[in-house]
Amino acid sequence: MLTLDKETFKKAYENKYKNLHGEEIEEGNNQQKYEALGSLIRDYVIRIWMNTNKKYNISGEKQVYYFSMEFLLGRLLGDVLMNLGIMQVCKEALLDFNIDLRELEELEQDQGLGNGGLGRLAACFLDSMASLNIAGHGCGIRYKYGFFEQKIINGKQVEVSDNWLREGNVWERRKPDKSEIVKFGGEVKVQELNGNLTFTHVNFEPVLAVPYDTPIVGYENDVANTLRLWSAETVSNEFDYSSFSRGEFLKAIEYKNSVEAISQVLYPEDSFYEGKILRLKQQYFFVSAGMQSIIRHFRKHGGNILLLDEKIAVHINDTHPTLAIPELMRILLDEEGISWDEAWRITTNTISYTNHTILAEALEKWPIEMFKQLLPRIYMIVEEINKRYCEELWSKYIDQWDKISRMAILADGQIRMANLAVVGSHSVNGVAKLHTDILKKEEMRDLYYLYPNKFNNKTNGITHRRWLIKSNTGLSNLLMETIGESFIKHPTDLIYFEKHAHEKGVQEELNRVKKINKEKLADRIYKKNGIVIDPASIFDVQVKRIHAYKRQTLNCLRIMDLYNHLRENPNLEIEPRTFIFAGKAAPGYYLAKNIIELINCIADTVNNDPSVNDKIKVVFMNNYKVSLAEEIIPATDVSEQISTTTKEASGTSNMKFMMNGAVTIATLDGANIEIRDEVGNDNIVIFGMTAREVLNYLQNGGYCSIDICNENKRVNRVVNDLINGTYHKDRDRFKSIYENLITYNDEFFVLKDFESYVKAQNKIDNMYKNIHKWQEICGINIAHSGVFSSDRTIQQYATGIWGSELIYKNL
Numbered sequence: 006m007l008t009l010d011k012e013t014f015k016k017a018y019e020n021k022y023k024n025l026h027g028e029e030i031e032e033g034n035n036q037q038k039y040e041a042l043g044s045l046i047r048d049y050v051i052r053i054w055m056n057t058n059k060k061y062n063i064s065g066e067k068q069v070y071y072f073s074m075e076f077l078l079g080r081l082l083g084d085v086l087m088n089l090g091i092m093q094v095c096k097e098a099l100l101d102f103n104i105d106l107r108e109l110e111e112l113e114q115d116q117g118l119g120n121g122g123l124g125r126l127a128a129c130f131l132d133s134m135a136s137l138n139i140a141g142h143g144c145g146i147r148y149k150y151g152f153f154e155q156k157i158i159n160g161k162q163v164e165v166s167d168n169w170l171r172e173g174n175v176w177e178r179r180k181p182d183k184s185e186i187v188k189f190g191g192e193v194k195v196q197e198l199n200g201n202l203t204f205t206h207v208n209f210e211p212v213l214a215v216p217y218d219t220p221i222v223g224y225e226n227d228v229a230n231t232l233r234l235w236s237a238e239t240v241s242n243e244f245d246y247s248s249f250s251r252g253e254f255l256k257a258i259e260y261k262n263s264v265e266a267i268s269q270v271l272y273p274e275d276s277f278y279e280g281k282i283l284r285l286k287q288q289y290f291f292v293s294a295g296m297q298s299i300i301r302h303f304r305k306h307g308g309n310i311l312l313l314d315e316k317i318a319v320h321i322n323d324t325h326p327t328l329a330i331p332e333l334m335r336i337l338l339d340e341e342g343i344s345w346d347e348a349w350r351i352t353t354n355t356i357s358y359t360n361h362t363i364l365a366e367a368l369e370k371w372p373i374e375m376f377k378q379l380l381p382r383i384y385m386i387v388e389e390i391n392k393r394y395c396e397e398l399w400s401k402y403i404d405q406w407d408k409i410s411r412m413a414i415l416a417d418g419q420i421r422m423a424n425l426a427v428v429g430s431h432s433v434n435g436v437a438k439l440h441t442d443i444l445k446k447e448e449m450r451d452l453y454y455l456y457p458n459k460f461n462n463k464t465n466g467i468t469h470r471r472w473l474i475k476s477n478t479g480l481s482n483l484l485m486e487t488i489g490e491s492f493i494k495h496p497t498d499l500i501y502f503e504k505h506a507h508e509k510g511v512q513e514e515l516n517r518v519k520k521i522n523k524e525k526l527a528d529r530i531y532k533k534n535g536i537v538i539d540p541a542s543i544f545d546v547q548v549k550r551i552h553a554y555k556r557q558t559l560n561c562l563r564i565m566d567l568y569n570h571l572r573e574n575p576n577l578e579i580e581p582r583t584f585i586f587a588g589k590a591a592p593g594y595y596l597a598k599n600i601i602e603l604i605n606c607i608a609d610t611v612n613n614d615p616s617v618n619d620k621i622k623v624v625f626m627n628n629y630k631v632s633l634a635e636e637i638i639p640a641t642d643v644s645e646q647i648s649t650t651t652k653e654a655s656g657t658s659n660m661k662f663m664m665n666g667a668v669t670i671a672t673l674d675g676a677n678i679e680i681r682d683e684v685g686n687d688n689i690v691i692f693g694m695t696a697r698e699v700l701n702y703l704q705n706g707g708y709c710s711i712d713i714c715n716e717n718k719r720v721n722r723v724v725n726d727l728i729n730g731t732y733h734k735d736r737d738r739f740k741s742i743y744e745n746l747i748t749y750n751d752e753f754f755v756l757k758d759f760e761s762y763v764k765a766q767n768k769i770d771n772m773y774k775n776i777h778k779w780q781e782i783c784g785i786n787i788a789h790s791g792v793f794s795s796d797r798t799i800q801q802y803a804t805g806i807w808g809s810e811l812i813y814k815n816l
């Protein structure tokens with residue numbers, strides 16, 4: 006633990022500031038003050054970081070590497086200060102210089118190298134691994150441009166590039182001496198040498214992978230693990246300069262650009278497969294660099310390669326890093342000279358895989374022709390894996406050709422990454438109970454019967470350190486006063502809050518804390534959107550990626566219905582509500598963009614209609630990201646988790662809201678089911694179709710959205726409101742939404758669930774009328790949220806999948 010008193014810290018800060026900027030603190034601006042602070046804190050962290058690395062090298066404990074194409078870290082300063090245990094000292098010391106720590110924190114650019122839930126999960130996992138003393142590190146890509154910045158212009162989304170490195174990044178360290186070469190293109194020369202085949206990759210294009218390391222600081226435990234992100238550069242003296250000498254400057258520059266393009270930008274699609282060659286390059290680039298550097302480090306410290314799987318675990322976050330499997334095979338076969346069988350044993354024992362979605366449009370399948378050209382040696386290995394695997398299938402499933410072709414890795418001219426991931430790893434996990442059940446019984450049924458022991462569930466979690474202790478200090482102070490501090494290290498101790506949730510005094514305190522958070526958010530909304538909202542109204546929030554299956558449309562139709570109702574009955578007795586939305590649409594996802602337009606048009610119409618103005622307001626906050634989530638979630642009363650049942654693998658914002666004392670309105674989808682099981686039916690509002698019903702429709706058909714439109718007047722009316730000029734004078738404006746519901750038969754059962762959703766919302770309205778009872782429910786939700794800490798999730802991964810040594814010296 007870092008012990009620091011205020012005076013020492015002040016001296017250190019003043020020194021750092023002067024050394025960095027060559028002037029007095031008072032002369033500088035906040036950006037400079039932030040840079041000095043970040044740089045000072047990084048110095049403190051570096052001691053811990055070096056010690057941790059030394060400790061790992063000496064102890065030889067198993068190292069876990071979490072491979073992910075996305076890490077959605079958000080801001081780091083506040084969390085690092087908290088985890089070092091110096092938040093208070095730092096705050097007070099800066100105050101003596103007339104500096105507000107909060108203001109400096111807000112200057113930090115979000116590290117937005119991810120799209121949404123999957124990338125944020127990776128970030129929460131890093132935090133939990135470090136805090137639980139697990140030697141677990143991240144491996145990914147250092148995108149020069151992260152997830153785009155969203156602006157709203159005339160109600161529409163406009164994408165602006167996210168130049169997050171513009172002001173530099175105090176947390177990262179470039180490590181050029183740890184660079185690796187990644188080979189693309191070329192051919193493979195096969196030769197026989199003493200009766201053995203050898204494979205030599207020739208005429209390839211080398212790309213230099215340069216690592217940038219960021220320390221991941223554990224909570225008050227003197228641990229700093231590493232997030233290693235790779236950046237693509239040209240290998241000097243190779244291609245660029247040879248063109249140069251021929252005077253082909255432009256070619257050289259073009260070449261440089263084409264290499265650097267590999268780590269230039271994050272693909273902005275969430276739950277959607279983008280079959281571009283650049284994406285495949287990105288995947289192999291970081292996986293190859295990461296795997297090579299792991300083996301190099303392992304070798305350097307005297308590791309016996311035949312025992313690799315006892316010392317190293319590599320986890321792949323979705324199928325994006327699946328090439329880790331053939332890449333590890335390549336290294337073992339071609340560089341270490343190990344036999345196929347032995348290499349395969351080591352590889353499958355080393356690698357484990359998490360499936361994140363069953364959406365068909367998200368399944369990765371690479372065209373063989375493209376793949377073979379870009380990665381000739383890797384392709385040969387995938388072919389061999391497939392050949393041996395299919396031989397096993399033929400002997401097991403005699404004459405069941407349909408089944409075998411469904412299960413194959415190579416088929417229809419494509420490489421199916423999910424099948425490769427299952428075959429090449431020892432563990433396959435889903436991210437919530439329902440999701441894992443669907444994987445076993447539906448999506449991957451055949452593979453499950455072949456490898457029943459590989460499949461397991463690890464329900465997602467979120468780090469309570471960022472999402473409760475840091476971002477909701479009011480609530481965490483109340484919790485500490487009520488039940489003590491043990492929940493900080495043992496989040497399931499939050500359960501002790503349950504009995505207090507029944508106390509009137511505590512309910513009033515909960516209400517007071519929530520009100521302060523809501524006032525802060527109302528302020529923010531006024532500054533950002535110019536909309537005045539009432540902190541006493543219900544804050545009803547849906548923030549997440551905009552996606553058809555997440556059904557922002559259902560929420561919109563329900564607001565439109567309520568608006569109709571209010572106009573006809575201006576004296577309708579409802580609790581005033583503020584509907585808050587935020588989320589980005591993939592730039593090429595027309596329907597999702599249309600939904601954003603609809604939300605903004607509803608907001609314009611409703612907010613400017615004096616006949617309902619005091620009852621409902623609608624707000625779309627632009628540019629949803631981690632730091633915005635941290636402002637919105639603590640101020641939320643109602644958490645909207647309304648995906649079509651079976652479609653949301655887990656969801657994680659559902660857990661963040663619960664932990665911050667919101668009441669969830671939800672379908673029985675993903676982890677919502679487990680939230681319901683934890684809090685009981687009285688403390689959550691459930692609506693909508695069951696998984697059985699949905700699966701039944703999907704398998705047997707029989708759903709007809711027009712029937713519902715014809716039978717239900719209110720549905721009929723709101724669907725027509727989309728195209729009758731109520732929300733925009735251009736009646737074609739929301740045509741894409743309308744057609745999705747009517748012409749294309751409402752793939753996500755929005756109309757089917759409408760009535761049940763409206764009823765559930767009425768129930769919420771009634772519940773809120775008794776604010777003591779409401780806060781009691783919120784308190785019960787908080788009390789039961791501890792199991793959704795990613796600490797629980799990570800302990801399950803560590804013991805159930807990675808076999809890492811858990812050292813609970815701090816627990």
Ligand SMILES: *Cc1c(COP(=O)(O)O)cnc(C)c1O
Binds near residue numbers: 550630631634661
């Ligand atoms: C938690 C989080 C998500 C995931 O939200 P879901 O509602 O679970 O899809 C997405 N984006 C950000 C910025 C988050 O913090």
